Structure formats: structure tokens, C-alpha cells
Amino acid sequence: MKTCILHIGGPKTGSTALQDTFREAAPELLRSHGILYPTIYKQHTPFWFAHMPQFQTNTIASRRDLVHVRRDGGSFHEAVLRDYARLLDETPASTVVFSAEAMMRVRDSEQVTRLAAFLRPRFDAIRVVGYVRPPIEWVSSMAQQLIKAGRTFDEIRSLMRQRDRGAGGIRIDYRMWVEAYSDAFGPENVLIRDGRRGQLVGGDVVEDFVSVGLDARADALGLENRNANESLSGEGAHLLEHVNRHRSVRLGGPARRKRRANRLIGHMRRTGRGTRFVLDGIDLAAWARPFGEQLAWLSDRTDGRIDFRPTITDAPDVPAPRIDDVDRDMVLALNDALAEGERLRAQANERQAWQAFLRGAQDDPLPLLRALAQLDDGRVTLDRARRLMDRGHPECALQVLDLILNPTGDPVGAALQRKARRLRQEAEAAADA
CATH class of the missing domain: 1.25.40 (Serine Threonine Protein Phosphatase 5, Tetratricopeptide repeat)
Structure with a gap:
């Protein structure tokens, strides 16, 4: 029996750590357990986008280093699907694992239908595993990611007030992806997991996914957890946001920007301070309240197993950390030094x-x-x-x-x-x- 497990995210639920863990695991060790985690491309995102004919093919080909399919727009989808079709048809593995949090960003059900049409002839069983978090907890984590990417608090608050995905706003839609995957693969094959650390098997998303998706233990498969996207403390987030407002961390492109942010985070962690980060200047409970209908639906869909409604009745009350001018000056100087060093290395x-x-x-x-x-x-x-x-x-x-x-x-x-x-x-x- 050949089984496909689709891990579809969602965002800010440990997906990067899970992907890094599987990608860096010894392939022969996974193979000895009959498991294939495809590595023909660095990430599985191109596999998902290949089922989206309307997507800007040149842009995604550039981002994923698919140089051989840049010029001919239609060839992007054909080349990626041809590569994966050959891999899946030839692999002796009994279980194939795909992981891409982009799979949860469903634009229309046709995307998932095309994905199902590609996978169904090649597998006897297909299971979908998706993780969700409460709105306020999720948006706080998303805010940290945006700060690392060079955004300011004002920009993040503006995004939160935009509930239209087309306008680039921050929004939550559990129902769209759950129904799309349920229609394509059957509701019995779609497993929704509570992504809060206390609800995960072993308190870890890798251990949880291996347990519920593969019916195994991570250590038994030789998987060593690769933690990614380490959280910022309140002080760290405010210091980095201060850099974003006073220095352009957007110079150098996304990859260099992220590296510089990660280096700054390392220095901030060594300060030994660690208050909890909560985005201030916005009523988080009021922001989350319109999602009440979504949360009620999610509770019904999971038979009450996942009920986030109590989490939006009262937002956490955590005061903004106090940061003195010496710290602000220090982190600006540190950022400038890192930026200059990276510019010289890039040249x-x-x-x-x-x-x-x-x-x-x-x-x-x-x-x-x-x-x-x-x-x-x-x-x-x-x-x-x-x-x-x-x-x-x-x-x-x-x-x-x-x-x-x-x-x-x-x-x-x-x-x-x-x-x-x-x-x-x-x-x-x-x-x-």
C-alpha cells in the first residue's frame, strides 16, 4: 500500500522546523523505513504552485532557482510536474511526505482538485495534516516574522486592519482550506491539529506530525529536530523594530535581510532579558472578535476538540518593555556593521x-x-x-x-x-x- 502524507502548514505553526528536520535527515535512513521526503527541489512550494496555472511563473521560477524554465511561462508547470511524476512513479517508498505551508493558502478549490488528480493515480491513500493556532497567538507570532522582515509596528497594525487578503491584509480563514481538502480527499482524510505547544505530542510539531502522520517516533526514524524562526523577546522585537524605522533593512534582498535579522537576534538574546512579546497599540481582542464565526465552525468541525473561542474574549495585557537610549544606539550601530560586512561579502x-x-x-x-x-x-x-x-x-x-x-x-x-x-x-x- 502506497501512502501520501500532505503536511500543509499552517503559517507560524513550526512548519519550517519540520521541513528542515526532514530535509536534513539522512535520506538512506528514511528510505530504510520506507519513507521518501522529496528533495529534487529545495522546497515543495514549486510542487504546489505547479497546480496554479494563473501564478506568475517567471517570478516563482526565479525565486526557486528553476533557471531552465524561466523563459517559457507554460513550461514551469510542465517541468515541475514532470520531475515529480517521474520521482513518484519510480520510488519504491511506501510513504511519501510533502510539506509546504503554502498549501494552506487556497485561492480556490480547483487548485486542490488539480493536486488530487495528480496524486490519486499514484497512491492508495492520501492523508492531509494541517495545524492551526488561536488568532491572537498566531498574529503575535506573525508580527514577529514581519519585524524580522523589516516591517515597523505601524505597518503591521495597518495590515491587521485590512481583512481583505487581496489587499495584503492579515486574516484567518480555516474554513476555506478545510472544505477544499475535504472535498478533494474526503473529510475522513483531513486531520486538523491544535498547534499550541501544550496540545502537541511531546510538545513539539515534529514529534506530533511523525506520531499522527507516520505512526512512529521521531528518534526511531533518526530525525533530529531543527528549530527555526526562533522567537524574539519583547525587548528584542522592539529593538529590531527600532532598527527598521531608522535604518533600511530592506537593502540587500529578502535572504540577506533575514540573515541580518537573525544575527541581531543572536546579540539580543545574549543580553539575558526576555519579557514576552505582545504587539501593542491595537486592541487584539477587538481584532480577533470578527473571527468568532470561523472559530465556532472550527469547533463544530473538530467535535469540540479545538475550540479557540475562549482565547479571544480577553487579550493578554503585557506592557511594552522599557528600552533606554544606550540600547537603541547600540543596536543601530550593530546593524550598520552587519550590513556593511554583508555588502562587502556579497560584492x-x-x-x-x-x-x-x-x-x-x-x-x-x-x-x-x-x-x-x-x-x-x-x-x-x-x-x-x-x-x-x-x-x-x-x-x-x-x-x-x-x-x-x-x-x-x-x-x-x-x-x-x-x-x-x-x-x-x-x-x-x-x-x-
């Missing part, structure tokens, strides 16, 4: 990748593309594209230009975009010649 890495590509030491431009994306300097990127054209590499130039025209970091200026579009026309003509 060195880009120069090294460029020289290696010119020497022919690399078979494809992927290392150069990664180095340019890390540097996140539109002028340097445009210059490299021009030089690639001059050296007779129009295909590579197109891939480099895609970093400017489909940016995953901060958008470049209009003048640079116009120059990049003109150069792309030249490159496309040269590539087709």
Missing part, C-alpha cells in the same frame, strides 16, 4: 562567481545568478548582462535581466527597468538568430 562573492563563469569553471549561470540576487544591485546586474551580450551569451544575459525585470527583492528604478527592457529585446533577437 566579493559576485566577483568570484563572475570570474568563474568567464573561465568556464561553471557549466551554467546559476551560481552567478544567485550571487547577483544576493548583491541586489541593479546597476551591477545590468552591467553583467551587457558584458554577457558582448561575449556572445544572450541566453545567459536574459536570465540575468530577469533579476531586474522580475525582482524578488526591492524593485529597481524606472530608468533602470527601461534600459533592461531595451537590452532584453536585443538579447531575445540575438538568442533567436
Whole structure:
């Protein structure tokens, strides 16, 4: 009997730790237990997006380093599904595990229907496991993530007041994904888990998922828990938000921004202070109250096993931590030092990748593309594209230009975009010649 287990998140429930744990586990050890955790791509998100024809294929291909499918929009879906179809058809494993919290962000039921149509012929049984948290607890954790990504408290409060997902607001919709997966795979195959630490088997999402999804113990499978996205204390969150307001941590693209935030977190942790973080300046209970209907539905759907309604009657009352000017000045100086160090490292890495590509030491431009994306300097990127054209590499130039025209970091200026579009026309003509 061949079984597929879909772990679909949700956000801020330990998904990253679970994915890191499975990905870094020795594949042969999992294989000895008849388990496959696919690693043909670094993450399983492309597998989910491949069932969304309307998605911006060039953007997601750029983010996931799928260089070979950047240019032809339709080929993204075909290439990813072809890779996974071959893997699933050939694997001798009796259990295949997929994990992507993006799978819980269901736009319409057709996405899940297409996913089911792909999986059903290949498996005898398919089970879905999703984790949920109470609204106030969840939004506090989401606020921390946004602070690490460079947001300010004012920006986060603005997002919380937007309940329309299309407007980029922070909202909760348990019902949409539960009903979509229940319709596609059967309600008996959709397991909703309470993501609060005290409700998890062993107090840990990895142990809980292995227990309920694989009917095993993590240590028996050789899984070593990889904790990720470590929480900030109240002081740490306020210090990092202070940096966000007074220094642009958006310089350098998402990956570098996250690393710098993580380094700052390490320094803040060593201060030895640790009050609980709660987003202030907004009535959390009032924000969560409109989700009461969703919470009532969730309670009914789980036969009362998960009832978050008591958690929204009263928001936690935790005063904002007091931080003196010395600490503020210190963390700004520390951030500036880290930013300058990362800028210099990114420049060195880009120069090294460029020289290696010119020497022919690399078979494809992927290392150069990664180095340019890390540097996140539109002028340097445009210059490299021009030089690639001059050296007779129009295909590579197109891939480099895609970093400017489909940016995953901060958008470049209009003048640079116009120059990049003109150069792309030249490159496309040269590539087709």
C-alpha cells in the first residue's frame, strides 16, 4: 500500500522546523523505513504552485532557482510536474511526505482538485495534516516574522486592519482550506491539529506530525529536530523594530535581510532579558472578535476538540518593555556593521562567481545568478548582462535581466527597468538568430 502524507502548514505553526528536520535527515535512513521526503527541489512550494496555472511563473521560477524554465511561462508547470511524476512513479517508498505551508493558502478549490488528480493515480491513500493556532497567538507570532522582515509596528497594525487578503491584509480563514481538502480527499482524510505547544505530542510539531502522520517516533526514524524562526523577546522585537524605522533593512534582498535579522537576534538574546512579546497599540481582542464565526465552525468541525473561542474574549495585557537610549544606539550601530560586512561579502562573492563563469569553471549561470540576487544591485546586474551580450551569451544575459525585470527583492528604478527592457529585446533577437 502506497501512502501520501500532505503536511500543509499552517503559517507560524513550526512548519519550517519540520521541513528542515526532514530535509536534513539522512535520506538512506528514511528510505530504510520506507519513507521518501522529496528533495529534487529545495522546497515543495514549486510542487504546489505547479497546480496554479494563473501564478506568475517567471517570478516563482526565479525565486526557486528553476533557471531552465524561466523563459517559457507554460513550461514551469510542465517541468515541475514532470520531475515529480517521474520521482513518484519510480520510488519504491511506501510513504511519501510533502510539506509546504503554502498549501494552506487556497485561492480556490480547483487548485486542490488539480493536486488530487495528480496524486490519486499514484497512491492508495492520501492523508492531509494541517495545524492551526488561536488568532491572537498566531498574529503575535506573525508580527514577529514581519519585524524580522523589516516591517515597523505601524505597518503591521495597518495590515491587521485590512481583512481583505487581496489587499495584503492579515486574516484567518480555516474554513476555506478545510472544505477544499475535504472535498478533494474526503473529510475522513483531513486531520486538523491544535498547534499550541501544550496540545502537541511531546510538545513539539515534529514529534506530533511523525506520531499522527507516520505512526512512529521521531528518534526511531533518526530525525533530529531543527528549530527555526526562533522567537524574539519583547525587548528584542522592539529593538529590531527600532532598527527598521531608522535604518533600511530592506537593502540587500529578502535572504540577506533575514540573515541580518537573525544575527541581531543572536546579540539580543545574549543580553539575558526576555519579557514576552505582545504587539501593542491595537486592541487584539477587538481584532480577533470578527473571527468568532470561523472559530465556532472550527469547533463544530473538530467535535469540540479545538475550540479557540475562549482565547479571544480577553487579550493578554503585557506592557511594552522599557528600552533606554544606550540600547537603541547600540543596536543601530550593530546593524550598520552587519550590513556593511554583508555588502562587502556579497560584492566579493559576485566577483568570484563572475570570474568563474568567464573561465568556464561553471557549466551554467546559476551560481552567478544567485550571487547577483544576493548583491541586489541593479546597476551591477545590468552591467553583467551587457558584458554577457558582448561575449556572445544572450541566453545567459536574459536570465540575468530577469533579476531586474522580475525582482524578488526591492524593485529597481524606472530608468533602470527601461534600459533592461531595451537590452532584453536585443538579447531575445540575438538568442533567436
